[in-house]
Amino acid sequence: LAKITQPISMDSYEGQEVNITCSHNNIATNDYITWYQQFPSQGPRFIIQGYKTKVTNEVASLFIPADRKSSTLSLPRVSLSDTAVYYCLVGDMNAGKSTFGDGTTLTVKP
């Protein structure tokens, strides 16, 4: 299983772009990288998923370099409501082999 490392916490201000990096040095060939957002007393919510290069949706972008040993979640123009814990999930769900990172607590200040 991939060992996942994320920063414990990050601070930002409203309107700024936030980049959260996840390290997964021993990622396997069949592993995907997925990011989730979690608010207190709620289950995690899917943000974005990728395998390589760049993926973008309406809320975030995910950058994955060619060696896939890390990934960066980019949140454009954050607001106070983006204050949450962000988890990186790496693995091959088909094989039952996936690991969540310990999460990054993002605090957005006014």
Place this chain on the structure above:
Amino acid sequence: KAGVTQTPRYLIKTRGQQVTLSCSPISGHRSVSWYQQTPGQGLQFLFEYFSETQRNKGNFPGRFSGRQFSNSRSEMNVSTLELGDSALYLCASSLGQRNTGELFFGEGSRLTVL
């Protein structure tokens, strides 16, 4: 479309008792996964069911078990509860046919063991 529903939301048990948690997935989703979330260990995978069969299993003792019914609803059971079983238990559903990680989570069942 209704989301993933977990019941009960909160419960308190004492050591040695057993507990059963229920999960109703999103309509049409055939895969249900269970996770344990604690401050110390984070999110840990318990098991996954697909079409009533356990497809994958995490590294938890045999006291943790689960099952899935023909309507895709799932239950998990923890027997002989220990203090360390206090946690938020999360259920997630997905279409399951190529489960690459897009999971839809419920709000969880918070178990406190006294």
